[in-house]
Amino acid sequence: MFLRDASKTDLLESPHTRGHVQCLACERFRAMNLRSLSQDLLFSDAAAIYLELRGAASASAFPSGRYIRESTGKDYATKLRSLELFFGSMRLADIRWYQMRAYQQARLTGAEPFLRYRRPQDARPKKMGAASLPPRGKTACAAKPQQVNQELRLLKKLKQLAGCWTEEDDAYYQALQQQESDVERALSPEHQQLWLDTCRSNPRWEPVYHWSLVSFDLLTSTNELRGLRIGDVNLGYRIVRVPWASAKNRFRHREIPVEDPTALWALDRLLARAWDLGARDPQHYLFPFRVTRKKEADPTRPMTSSGLKKLWQEVREASGLLHFRMYDTRHTGATRMAESGVPAPVIMARMGHSNLKMQQHYQHISERAQRAWLRHARQYPVTMPKPPQPAAGTYRMPVQNFSQKSY
Secondary structure, three states, rough: EEEEEEOOHHHHHHHHHHHHHHHEEEEHHHHHHHHHOOOOOOOOHHHHHHHHHHOOOHHHOOOOOOOOOOHHHHHHHHHHHHHHHHHOOOOOOHOOHHHHHHHHHHHHHHHOOOOEOOOOHOOOOEEOOEEEEEEOOOOOOOOHHHHHHHHHHHHHHHHHHHHHHHHHHHHHHHOOOOOOOOOOOOHHHHHHHHEEHHHHEEHHHHHHHHHHHHHHHHOOHHHHHHEEEEEEEEEEOOOOOEOOOOOOOOOOOOOEEOHHHHHHHHHHHHHHHHHHOOOOOOOOOOOOOEEEEEEEEEEEEEEOOOOOOOHHHHHHHHOOOOOOOOOOOHHHHHHHHHHHOOOOOHHHHOOOOOHHHHHHHHHHHHHHHHHHHHHHHOOOOOHHHHHHOOOOOOOOOOHHHHHHOOO
16 A cells, blocks of 8 residues: 555655545544444455544443453454455455455465565574675465454454445355364363372462462453452452453453352462562452562552463473363363353353353253263163063953954
């Protein structure tokens, strides 16, 4: 697009550019009021306006805007940048289903325009003393089917807002088939106990142990648990409140009752740990940010996503559960509840889910658990018993055969 190649001075002096900027300003104002896009917009311009529509500033200025987290907005921007490499100079109305299929092929294989330098130094020769090695060059940046589907789903959303998603696109566009992992995200009861025993074997791993116990019961995500403040944990009323700052959407903003004494004990230990790290105010975080170089903590900032990464990896290697992630504690706790017979709506309320797909998933686990308990109880025999044989001399009514005459 010409806006990227020209300098700032030339852009301001160009009448064509001034007209383009004015048109974009009008289109932005129109989109903010009508909550829709124009199908004549270039994809790059439509993507920028869409990010403004979903941003925090738009949500505060326009009550109809839906709330999204800052990390979700960054994820949208990353997906739109990948789409812009392929569709940036095209109008929304000109993007059709066959071009979306071409995007799938290029994105999966890492072909142009997804063949690029991973690092800036890859474009320069590497000096090795007196000699120099040739530059590494461009490498293929391929993506998995799940990521490609998410990106094209965002493109479909933009075309629907512009009113140019046709029936032909809906009939011929097909999402890529995602490969399901053979490794279960939830631990089995035996592996869950192995994980907890490994955490207790070393005092250094106590934060991982307390994190696991709390997540197994509260069913919170990693971002929700990291975003908890001291004032969000009320041990007197046995309630943990998930604040807006760490909630992914309005369904995730909830209050979770805590009835498990083990989880209450773990929360008490985490509060004591936060106190030792300087978290004294209700607005301070339960997992404060650790400043490694100064060997101190900043309770006004939450722990990063890699705050327990090193300790978590040590427990994974010690237990042999190398596939177990921090987020999988949420799925493990939900699976244990479903296997214990907890209704699916109760599990979904604790997790903050609202879709029917997750409800059917946990209902299936509950039904499987009921069958397992019935087989274990064996209150009735599995095979049907044989009919009792009559005693000797007992009269038996003969079986009548009406197809033959007996006279």
